[in-house]
Amino acid sequence: MRWSRLGAVLAAVIPAVALAQSPPAPGSRFVVVLDAAHGGDDAGAKLLGPDGSAELEKDYTLALSVRLRSLLAARGISVVTTRESDVTLDAQRRAEIANHAGAQACLSLHAAMSGSGVHLFISSLSPAQHATFVPWKTAQAAWTPRSIALAGMLNSALAHSGLKVTIGRTALTMIDSMTCPAVAVEVAPEQAAGSSGPSGGIGDSAYQAQVAEAIAAGLLEWRATTPAEGQNP
Numbered sequence: 001m002r003w004s005r006l007g008a009v010l011a012a013v014i015p016a017v018a019l020a021q022s023p024p025a026p027g028s029r030f031v032v033v034l035d036a037a038h039g040g041d042d043a044g045a046k047l048l049g050p051d052g053s054a055e056l057e058k059d060y061t062l063a064l065s066v067r068l069r070s071l072l073a074a075r076g077i078s079v080v081t082t083r084e085s086d087v088t089l090d091a092q093r094r095a096e097i098a099n100h101a102g103a104q105a106c107l108s109l110h111a112a113m114s115g116s117g118v119h120l121f122i123s124s125l126s127p128a129q130h131a132t133f134v135p136w137k138t139a140q141a142a143w144t145p146r147s148i149a150l151a152g153m154l155n156s157a158l159a160h161s162g163l164k165v166t167i168g169r170t171a172l173t174m175i176d177s178m179t180c181p182a183v184a185v186e187v188a189p190e191q192a193a194g195s196s197g198p199s200g201g202i203g204d205s206a207y208q209a210q211v212a213e214a215i216a217a218g219l220l221e222w223r224a225t226t227p228a229e230g231q232n233p
């Protein structure tokens with residue numbers, strides 16, 4: 001039985017499990033999922049805007065998603081977003097959107113007032129063999145090696161742009177259910193690599209543009225190195 005048919009049958013009878021994703025056909029398009037974290041009832045963290053005014057994380061992540069989407073679209077990359085407005089979305093719905101997209105990269109966008117530079121997070125799930133179907137909450141386990149590779153590429157692009165970057169592993173519900181190379185990108189206030197000076201504002205538009213450009217450059221690099229045969233680990 002072909003994967004897709006098997007998938008349809010299993011998805012119909014076992015809604016509690018996520019199916020391992022079929023590889024895309026050779027030459028299929030390169031798709032990036034942008035997940036603007038938080039939204040609606042979930043405001044996320046309180047941030048400081050460029051003029052010291054308060055800004056909510058949910059608004060910041062949506063603005064970053066919109067900015068990144070246009071940068072990627074201008075480079076011929078197909079983008080699927082989890083939200084385009086201030087709506088409440090739970091982690092499961094976000095993962096459903098991402099998994100349905102058959103993406104080669106899934107980025108969950110966050111912002112924080114603590115720390116500096118850009119924090120990249122990969123799922124803390126241990127790598128697992130691809131199974132016919134896998135428990136929804138640990139679906140990312142099979143993808144962690146690819147997610148680590150994606151984070152490495154984003155790290156290079158951000159560092160190349162002069163931004164400070166840290167990489168960590170953590171349990172993130174929306175990413176742990178994703179069946180794609182997935183990285184959470186958390187933007188913290190600016191601080192040049194190696195600098196001990198005061199941090200610049202997170203809402204500074206030049207800083208936002210620099211972060212978005214660097215992420216786009218990293219994804220272009222990722223596209224160049226992702227085999228056409230697909231994104232399966």
Ligand SMILES: [Zn+2]
Binds near residue numbers: 038044057109110
């Ligand atoms: Zn967040």
